[in-house]
Amino acid sequence: MKLANRLDRLGTETAFAVAATAADWLSKGNEVFPFHLGDLNLPTPANISAAMQRAVAEGKTGYCPNAGIAPLRLALAESLGKQRNVVFAPENIAVQPGGKPVIGKFLRAVMNPGDEVLYPNPGFPIYESQIEFNDGIAVPYRYLDTANGFQIDLDFLKSKINNKTKALILNDQQNPLAAEMTDAERQALADLANKHNLWVLSDEAYFDIRYAGESKSIISLPGMQERTVILYTFSKKFAMTGWRLGAAIGPREIVDRISKLNTNEESCTAQFVQWAGVEAIIGDQSGANDLVRVLKSRRDATIAGINKVSGMRVHTPNSAFYVFPEVSETMSRTGHTDVGDFALDALHNSGMSFCTRRHFGRPAADEKGNYIRLAYSGIDNEKIEKGLSKLADWVSSK
Numbered sequence: 001m002k003l004a005n006r007l008d009r010l011g012t013e014t015a016f017a018v019a020a021t022a023a024d025w026l027s028k029g030n031e032v033f034p035f036h037l038g039d040l041n042l043p044t045p046a047n048i049s050a051a052m053q054r055a056v057a058e059g060k061t062g063y064c065p066n067a068g069i070a071p072l073r074l075a076l077a078e079s080l081g082k083q084r085n086v087v088f089a090p091e092n093i094a095v096q097p098g099g100k101p102v103i104g105k106f107l108r109a110v111m112n113p114g115d116e117v118l119y120p121n122p123g124f125p126i127y128e129s130q131i132e133f134n135d136g137i138a139v140p141y142r143y144l145d146t147a148n149g150f151q152i153d154l155d156f157l158k159s160k161i162n163n164k165t166k167a168l169i170l171n172d173q174q175n176p177l178a179a180e181m182t183d184a185e186r187q188a189l190a191d192l193a194n195k196h197n198l199w200v201l202s203d204e205a206y207f208d209i210r211y212a213g214e215s216k217s218i219i220s221l222p223g224m225q226e227r228t229v230i231l232y233t234f235s236k237k238f239a240m241t242g243w244r245l246g247a248a249i250g251p252r253e254i255v256d257r258i259s260k261l262n263t264n265e266e267s268c269t270a271q272f273v274q275w276a277g278v279e280a281i282i283g284d285q286s287g288a289n290d291l292v293r294v295l296k297s298r299r300d301a302t303i304a305g306i307n308k309v310s311g312m313r314v315h316t317p318n319s320a321f322y323v324f325p326e327v328s329e330t331m332s333r334t335g336h337t338d339v340g341d342f343a344l345d346a347l348h349n350s351g352m353s354f355c356t357r358r359h360f361g362r363p364a365a366d367e368k369g370n371y372i373r374l375a376y377s378g379i380d381n382e383k384i385e386k387g388l389s390k391l392a393d394w395v396s397s398k
Contacts, residue, residue, distance in 0.1 A: 002025045006007075010129055010132075011128060013017065015037050018162060019353075021344070022034060022036060022353035025348070032379055033350075034351050034353050035354040035376065036353045037378060040241060041380070042239045044239050045287025047065065047279055047284050048228075049276070051275055051279035054275070055275035056290070061360065063267060064268050064269075064274070066263045067259040068269060069095070069152030072095055072278050073374075075282050077089055077093055077249075079090060080249055080279050081271075083215075084219055086220055087219050088316060091252050092250060092251070094249075094262060095274060096250045096262070097245070097269045098233060099203075099205050099233025099235060100233075100246070102247070103126055104247050105248065106199075106258070107201075108168070108261060110166060110254065113134075114137065114164065115131050115137065116137070116160075116165045116249065116257075117169060118140075118141045118165065118198075119131065119312040120143070120171055120394065121141065121360070121362070122371075125359065125360055127169050128362070130304070140362070141156060141180060149180075150174075150177045150324070151182070155189050157219055158192065161196050163170070165197060167198055167199040168198045168201075170202050171204065172204065173209065174320065176355070178324065180318065181218075185202055186221065199228050202217060202231065203232050204231060205231060205232075205233045206236055207238040207297060208288070209321060211299060212318045215316050229250030229251070229255075230245045230248055231248065233245070233246035233247075238291075243273050244273070253291055265321070281339070293374070295377060298377070298379070298380075298381060298384060301381045301384045301385055303323065303393075304387060305385055305387075308392045309388065310329070311333050312329075314326070321376055321377040324357075324373050325371065325372060326370065326371055327371065328369055331370055333398050334395055335398065339357065339358065340356055346391060346394070350387065351387060352388070353371060354374050355372065356372050
């Protein structure tokens, strides 16, 4: 029997493929230093877990409203509105089983077959996957590696806008680059969205993972609240990756459509998990603050270790939990011309497991440089230092 061909357009989160290769190497008795997956090996704060257990004990295990329980929608509206200096109502919130579902539901709410959607590349691979799966045309925009870090190539992005362009996907505090927009970049993108009447998906998964400075949202700029949907997730700030809890926050006309998709796809997000989310937002924040302190320490250890590896060049980010070093000189020292081969050889010779630029969207033909991504969220300082020391020793031995 013939199967549907639409799944041929669906990609994957390619970091999981790297995880499988690392697991195979580990199963053969080798030591592995897991920098490949952006998961956290830190526990969910105890007060959040206790709130979930209370909810189960109180029988909050049945169906609930498709857009989410009222206390969670209110808590999110007040908290995010205050942080982003706008006013949200509970009606602007549609709770989701994780942040990732917001991507596909946003696209289905605003995009018709054949519409073009701009997305960051390198970027989270699910953007590209979901645009194409939903019969849109994925149009990548790029970043420039500057002395001040990675910055959006605004001229390139402008050149890709035409009468078929329907939406723009943004990811400030970006994965995999850990890049942040400047105020000027954010304003320029807002001006483009307003000028060309574009819907905007602002992926703010790492908004609260900050080591210095202050996160800002494009939704705070004039004209943007009417056209922007925020992707919010509990996964990062509260170490709740496996809980699957997030939300779409935006204009009522889109949120209502997303809630309708909720009804058709999962009915609702698990009620007891939502009650844990209420505690996460309005309860004691000390556990979440401790998470950020631990991640900052890991960032510092990772940067220090990379700086000891011959030929690597890296920017120090102030947010998210990734670094994206340029490794062309290191590859040359170890006799590699292909970054995938370099990554596999690094695993076999040092135990370092990491993703490459190729895991974050299709590289353009004219791209320059070779990059890898190290995620330090799931590895302790001792192993960070040991793994990067082994990598440095291997490179220096060549």
